[in-house]
Amino acid sequence: MPRLKQGLVVAGLIIVLDQLSKYAVTQAFMLGDYVTLTPFFDLVRAHNTGAAFSLLADQAGWQRAFFISAALIASAILIHLLRRESGSVLFKLALSLILGGAIGNLIDRILHGYVVDFLSFHIQQHYWPAFNVADSAITIGALLLVWDSLKKPRKS
Template sequence: MAGLIIALDQLSKYAITHTFMLGDYLTVTPFFDLVLAHNTGAAFSLFADQAGWQRAFFISTALIASAIIIYLLRRESGSVLFKLALSLILGGALGNLIDRILNGYVVDFLSFHIQQHYWPAFNVADSAITIGALLLVWDSLKKPRKP
């Protein structure tokens, strides 16, 4: 699953970067645009305005998180839902890590909005991380509580 997420993420980023110039957008629906944005920060462009330390920090964080996730996936315990969630998070983390290593920024291109109120642009990797995190919460809620 992680490999599929990485492939979809990188193929979609390749397509958008070879079709759009930085800042270009295409209105698809009244609430959705395709854009080309570069994010040197974290989610919601947090720390994007910093002097550059964030690149090494986010690369290190992604590598450490990926190693922990791989360790957890290799353990025999854990539900299928738990392992699916971790695989989605791993694929998303590695998809964005590839961008940071190759470009120094993450390519974002999905932009949702209500009139002039825009959600920050994101990508396939970000979507996988978010869905994986939600599945982890769901999995934890499904487990019986110990007294």
């Protein structure tokens, strides 16, 4: 049970950081506003009704219920996996980061019908899709899962 509590604390920290950062952006920027901070990084206010890279964002609205349902199911599975005694510390950390990110974006979808994105990286006029703290936590968690799986000894 201690690992579950630790995992929920990590997930909770991600949720708080994500929601506070999104709140700050929505207070400081109107939709589409941006400020250039470096030659390759802008803060911007964007709304995403789709998934990563705005996948399905152009649909008629059914995707909101789909993404809410998917996030709820994924969160339940992640909590179940965190409750299990097996798994490395790295594995549990990865699950916690993904859980926090999933819930952070779930809150946006429920409250607003879209996810607030604000981190925008680019090379000259070639822009990576804007993202947020929750997206970053999900990505880092996924990378840690891959790393953890590569560290495990192979069975012959």
